[in-house]
Amino acid sequence: MKNPFALIVDDEPDIIELLEITLTRMGIETRSAGTLGQAKKLLQERTFDLCLTDLRLPDGDGLELVELIQTSRTPFPIAVITAHGNMDTAITAMKKGAFDFVSKPVDLLTLRQLVGNALKFAEQAPRKDRRTRHTLLGDSLAMRGIRSKITKLARSQAPVYIHGESGAGKELVARLIHQQSTRSDKPFVAINCGAIPHELMESEFFGHKKGSFTGAIGDKKGLFQAADGGTLFLDEIADLPASLQVKLLRAIQEKKIRPVGEQQEIPVDVRLLSATHRNLAEMVQNGSFRQDLFYRINVIDLDVPPLRERIDDIPVLVDHILSKLSGQPESKPAISPAAIAALQRYRFPGNIRELENILERALALYDGKCIEEDDLNLPVGIPVPNPAPEHGYDPCQGSLEDYLEAIERKAILQALKENKWNKTAAAKQLGLSFRSFRYRLKKLDLDN
Structure with missing residues (x-):
C-alpha cells in the first residue's frame, strides 16, 4: 500500500518545515508550495490525498485553492491554516468546503488529529455506504434534499446548526451526519441543554477536578471529553446561559477545554452539531444569545421541515411506525385510505413524535382488523403552528x-x-x- 501524498501551501519556510517533519513522521509524503501559482502547478502534475494551505499567500487567497479543489473532478480534503484570532476567514473557508482548520501557532497534537481524520475520510469515501433512505424515511423533495445535504456534511468537520420544530427529527439528522462521517467509530454524545441545571452546566460540559467545589468527590470527565474523537450534539442550545455561551465559544475556537478546578487546558477533538426549535437569529437580535457564538455554530445550517410540509411521506412513515409498534412487520395492522387521508389533512403541531403517539393510541382503540379514521381521534380545530419560539402557546x-x-x-x-x-x-x-x-x-x- 503506497503512502498518502499531502500538498502543503504556505509562504513561511518555518511552517512548511514543521508540517513536512510532522507529516513525514506520520508516513505521509509531501510536496510544498510557497505561492498559489506553485500550488496550482503541483495539482496539475499529480494527485493528492490531502492539502494544508495558509489563507494568506503572496499571489492570492487560500480560499481560491479551497474552491479549486472542491470543484475539481476528484476533490479531496483541504484544511486551512489561519492566524490566531482570524476565525472569520476560517469559517468562510469551511462554508466553501474546507475540511477543517488549524490555528497558528500550530498545535502538533491538533494537527495530527486533523490529518488523521482527513486521511481516514479519503480512505473511506469510495467504499462507505452513505445511503440514508431507509433511516430517514420519505421520498418528498424536502427529504431527498435533506439526505443529499447529510452526505455532503459528512465530508466536513464544520459545525452544523440544525433547526426545526419540536418532534421533526433533528437528533436523527445529527446521528446520521455522525454515522456517515469519518467519526462514525467514535462516540456520538447527545445532550439536551434545557435539561441541565445552570449551576451544573460547566461541570457537565467540561468536567471537574476532585475538590474543585462542594460535592466534587472525584475527578469527572465532561461531555467534550466523553465525545473526544467523535461528535457532540447540543440539542436546545438556545437554553444555554450567557456564562456558558462564552466558555463554549472558546472551546470551539481553541479546540481546548478547561475542567473546573484545572489549571491547564486540555485539547479535544470534537465535531459540534447543535439544534433548537427556537429562532436563534431573533435571540441574537434581542441580546439573549451571543452573536459570535451563533456565527461559530452556524457555519452550515440545515433546516428540518415540519411534517405538514411533507404530507406525501406520511404513508411510508405510518407503515414504518406501525411495524415498529406491532413488533413484527407481518403482524402490523392495516390502515384504511380514509385514515391516511385524515392524517394528511392534519397539521401535526408535534410532528413525527405526535404521529407516533396518535398511532400508538389507535392501536389500543381499533377493532383488531383495520385502523379507521375514528380510531385516530385526531384533535380538531388545531391551527398551523406559529413560527414564533413557542408556537403560540405559553408553557407557563x-x-x-x-x-x-x-x-x-x-x-x-x-x-x-x-x-x-x-x-x-x-x-x-x-x-x-x-x-x-x-x-x-x-x-x-x-x-x-
Whole structure:
C-alpha cells in the first residue's frame, strides 16, 4: 500500500518545515508550495490525498485553492491554516468546503488529529455506504434534499446548526451526519441543554477536578471529553446561559477545554452539531444569545421541515411506525385510505413524535382488523403552528395537552352553536364522523 501524498501551501519556510517533519513522521509524503501559482502547478502534475494551505499567500487567497479543489473532478480534503484570532476567514473557508482548520501557532497534537481524520475520510469515501433512505424515511423533495445535504456534511468537520420544530427529527439528522462521517467509530454524545441545571452546566460540559467545589468527590470527565474523537450534539442550545455561551465559544475556537478546578487546558477533538426549535437569529437580535457564538455554530445550517410540509411521506412513515409498534412487520395492522387521508389533512403541531403517539393510541382503540379514521381521534380545530419560539402557546399557562384540549373544546362548542346544537350537523361541519364526534364530547365532558 503506497503512502498518502499531502500538498502543503504556505509562504513561511518555518511552517512548511514543521508540517513536512510532522507529516513525514506520520508516513505521509509531501510536496510544498510557497505561492498559489506553485500550488496550482503541483495539482496539475499529480494527485493528492490531502492539502494544508495558509489563507494568506503572496499571489492570492487560500480560499481560491479551497474552491479549486472542491470543484475539481476528484476533490479531496483541504484544511486551512489561519492566524490566531482570524476565525472569520476560517469559517468562510469551511462554508466553501474546507475540511477543517488549524490555528497558528500550530498545535502538533491538533494537527495530527486533523490529518488523521482527513486521511481516514479519503480512505473511506469510495467504499462507505452513505445511503440514508431507509433511516430517514420519505421520498418528498424536502427529504431527498435533506439526505443529499447529510452526505455532503459528512465530508466536513464544520459545525452544523440544525433547526426545526419540536418532534421533526433533528437528533436523527445529527446521528446520521455522525454515522456517515469519518467519526462514525467514535462516540456520538447527545445532550439536551434545557435539561441541565445552570449551576451544573460547566461541570457537565467540561468536567471537574476532585475538590474543585462542594460535592466534587472525584475527578469527572465532561461531555467534550466523553465525545473526544467523535461528535457532540447540543440539542436546545438556545437554553444555554450567557456564562456558558462564552466558555463554549472558546472551546470551539481553541479546540481546548478547561475542567473546573484545572489549571491547564486540555485539547479535544470534537465535531459540534447543535439544534433548537427556537429562532436563534431573533435571540441574537434581542441580546439573549451571543452573536459570535451563533456565527461559530452556524457555519452550515440545515433546516428540518415540519411534517405538514411533507404530507406525501406520511404513508411510508405510518407503515414504518406501525411495524415498529406491532413488533413484527407481518403482524402490523392495516390502515384504511380514509385514515391516511385524515392524517394528511392534519397539521401535526408535534410532528413525527405526535404521529407516533396518535398511532400508538389507535392501536389500543381499533377493532383488531383495520385502523379507521375514528380510531385516530385526531384533535380538531388545531391551527398551523406559529413560527414564533413557542408556537403560540405559553408553557407557563399549562401543558401542551391542556392547550390543545382547550382549542378542541372551543372548536366543538363553536360548531354546536353555529348548528343550533345539532350534533350531527356540527360533526359534519368539523369533518368528523358522528362516532368520533361523540367520543370527543364525552372526553371533554360536553355530552350533557
